[in-house]
Amino acid sequence: VVRLSLYRDNIFASQFVGLDNFEYLVKDDPNFWPAVTHNALLLLGLPIMLGLALVVAFLIHDGVRSRKLSAIYRSLVFLPFVLSIVVVGRIFSIFLRSDGPLNSFAGALGWGVDTAWLGNSGTALGSVLGVIVWREFGLGVILFLARLASAPEELFEAARVEGASWWQTLRHVAIPQLRSTIAFWMLLNVIVMFSWVFNYVYVLTKGGPGSATTVMELEIYDWATTRDQPNIAAAMATMLLLLVAIFVVGQAVLRKRLIREST
Amino acid sequence: VVRRLHVPRRLEGQRRAPQRLRPKSETKHWLESKFTSYDGKIWASGVSGDGAAILYNKDHFRKAGLDPDNPPSTWADLVDATKKLKAAGFIPFSIGVKDGFAGVVLMNFVVPQQAGGSPANLLKDAVSGEVSWTDPRLANLWERLEELKGAGAFNKNATSLEYFEGKELFDAKKASMTFTGAITFAINSVNELGEDKAGIMAAPDLEDKKGGFLPGMPLSQVITPYTKDKEAAAALLTWLHQPRAQEIMYRLSDGVMIPVDDRFNFDQVEKPWLKKVYDQVIDAMKRDIPYADGIVPFDVLGEGPMKATTLTFSDGLAPAKAAQMCQASADNWRKLNPDLIELYKKWAV
Numbered sequence: 001v002v003r004l005s006l007y008r009d010n011i012f013a014s015q016f017v018g019l020d021n022f023e024y025l026v027k028d029d030p031n032f033w034p035a036v037t038h039n040a041l042l043l044l045g046l047p048i049m050l051g052l053a054l055v056v057a058f059l060i061h062d063g064v065r066s067r068k069l070s071a072i073y074r075s076l077v078f079l080p081f082v083l084s085i086v087v088v089g090r091i092f093s094i095f096l097r098s099d100g101p102l103n104s105f106a107g108a109l110g111w112g113v114d115t116a117w118l119g120n121s122g123t124a125l126g127s128v129l130g131v132i133v134w135r136e137f138g139l140g141v142i143l144f145l146a147r148l149a150s151a152p153e154e155l156f157e158a159a160r161v162e163g164a165s166w167w168q169t170l171r172h173v174a175i176p177q178l179r180s181t182i183a184f185w186m187l188l189n190v191i192v193m194f195s196w197v198f199n200y201v202y203v204l205t206k207g208g209p210g211s212a213t214t215v216m217e218l219e220i221y222d223w224a225t226t227r228d229q230p231n232i233a234a235a236m237a238t239m240l241l242l243l244v245a246i247f248v249v250g251q252a253v254l255r256k257r258l259i260r261e262s263t
Numbered sequence: 264v265v266r267r268l269h270v271p272r273r274l275e276g277q278r279r280a281p282q283r284l285r286p287k288s289e290t291k292h293w294l295e296s297k298f299t300s301y302d303g304k305i306w307a308s309g310v311s312g313d314g315a316a317i318l319y320n321k322d323h324f325r326k327a328g329l330d331p332d333n334p335p336s337t338w339a340d341l342v343d344a345t346k347k348l349k350a351a352g353f354i355p356f357s358i359g360v361k362d363g364f365a366g367v368v369l370m371n372f373v374v375p376q377q378a379g380g381s382p383a384n385l386l387k388d389a390v391s392g393e394v395s396w397t398d399p400r401l402a403n404l405w406e407r408l409e410e411l412k413g414a415g416a417f418n419k420n421a422t423s424l425e426y427f428e429g430k431e432l433f434d435a436k437k438a439s440m441t442f443t444g445a446i447t448f449a450i451n452s453v454n455e456l457g458e459d460k461a462g463i464m465a466a467p468d469l470e471d472k473k474g475g476f477l478p479g480m481p482l483s484q485v486i487t488p489y490t491k492d493k494e495a496a497a498a499l500l501t502w503l504h505q506p507r508a509q510e511i512m513y514r515l516s517d518g519v520m521i522p523v524d525d526r527f528n529f530d531q532v533e534k535p536w537l538k539k540v541y542d543q544v545i546d547a548m549k550r551d552i553p554y555a556d557g558i559v560p561f562d563v564l565g566e567g568p569m570k571a572t573t574l575t576f577s578d579g580l581a582p583a584k585a586a587q588m589c590q591a592s593a594d595n596w597r598k599l600n601p602d603l604i605e606l607y608k609k610w611a612v
């Protein structure tokens with residue numbers, strides 16, 4: 001792919017063009033910067049997803065004593081993650097229509113809304129992010145619950161005996177126990193937000209309206225298929241790889257430092 | 264040239280195969296061959312015809328006091344009908360703009376008249392940079408769309424629906440008219456709903472610029488370089504053009520597949536409305552009135568007219584801005600495909 005990114009095909013031959021494809025993307029492609037920006041904005045969803053997963057995991061761990069009930073809650077939370085993204089995308093495409101169930105429900109509560117959540121430049125990216133968070137946070141809950149189950153129960157008992165509140169127990173007992181799991185899951189989600197969001201965006205909005213929800217993966221797909229410019233697609237893919245590599249290395253360095261500090 | 268129009272890359276070395284494998288005694292009967300020719304050679308075989316159409320619901324027309332047997336033939340009549348249908352409580356036009364394709368479809372009913380009959384050269388010039396997309400003949404599309412929008416012509420959930428979902432609203436009798444990008448769908452809708460319930464209308468006159476046509480093109484098949492037995496593939500494509508094969512396709516598809524060979528006996532088409540549609544599509548092929556996506560590379564359409572259509576509805580993009588967006592898209596295409604421009608200009612249509 002990297003080699004391909006340094007060439008440009010014309011109708012008769014392939015020609016070495018150095019970094020021209022990269023230059024074209026950065027300087028001339030009207031969709032490049034929106035795509036990079038949207039990937040970056042999707043990263044902002046990670047703290048929301050993390051907070052939600054931590055709270056739900058700790059609620060189930062701390063608050064549900066019945067094993068059966070706990071299994072039901074875990075299944076319910078994990079269910080969206082098991083569903084096909086295409087199925088989830090189609091369902092939410094209907095759910096978020098201007099005349100869809102969400103707006104009907106809001107109308108029944110007295111909020112007259114007719115926003116096309118995925119068809120409005122102002123709300124489309126946030127709606128896509130909402131769908132991603134809804135489907136992906138269940139995995140975090142299950143990972144956190146698995147880790148909490150193996151944590152010494154005496155720690156939580158001691159916190160209760162000492163009169164720690166629910167929030168204090170989560171903050172000072174559960175989260176330190178979950179540190180490495182959180183780091184792993186966050187790394188996974190950084191990769192999701194950069195490299196695995198194609199299915200969501202393609203099914204929900206195809207990058208629209210205009211370029212309001214386009215992401216780097218979708219641009220790579222468009223360049224390689226409908227726009228028939230595999231060299232530009234390769235240049236974009238190379239940039240995506242570099243970007244993810246920077247995040248992964250950065251996260252690994254941060255993780256090492258955290259572990260060093262905690263020991 | 265054709266490779267950027269959805270035909271697989273790397274046709275080099277095999278490019279004469281379709282021509283060589285089909286004798287002129289055969290191809291002279293092909294009504295669509297000018298659409299599949301480049302540099303004097305035929306590259307593909309269109310075994311059936313296709314086109315674009317405006318579908319309308321006759322019951323809605325009756326209830327709104329409009330004549331179902333004489334649908335609007337001028338733009339002014341169309342806008343007037345829109346208002347009457349709306350006043351009667353119907354959604355005048357169903358449309359889905361999430362993917363933006365509806366704008367390309369609408370282009371087929373505005374640009375040919377503005378171009379003086381055939382849109383082919385105007386669209387080719389706009390792609391190759393000799394005419395700007397802000398030229399009034401092309402930019403007028405966005406004014407017309409704005410006018411229809413202003414008249415309340417479209418369903419409110421247009422930005423939530425894709426093109427086909429918009430068309431489905433018509434089939435569900437929830438809208439009075441719809442633009443279809445494939446006449447095959449239009450014929451199918453009339454077959455399904457009944458000819459007393461649905462009809463097909465042609466492009467309207469735009470003031471003094473003559474309409475009355477249904478844009479038409481062939482649905483083409485090519486023999487790719489990867490085809491193992493090219494002789495067999497050519498024999499199949501040749502056979503599909505034989506009168507017997509064309510008749511079988513016509514009958515089995517209930518008229519949806521439009522014959523495109525002059526050896527087919529068009530007198531066997533029993534339904535008068537269908538005969539009229541066939542005449543109009545074949546006439547469009549003879550008069551070079553293809554649909555826009557048959558002329559303009561999809562790359563240009565996708566980044567220009569399609570995105571502009573979506574934004575017109577989602578963000579209230581002004582007509583002038585929409586035209587500029589199309590121009591920028593064509594500029595970008597030329598920048599990335601300098602090797603194709605001259606070849607594109609030589610394209611036979």
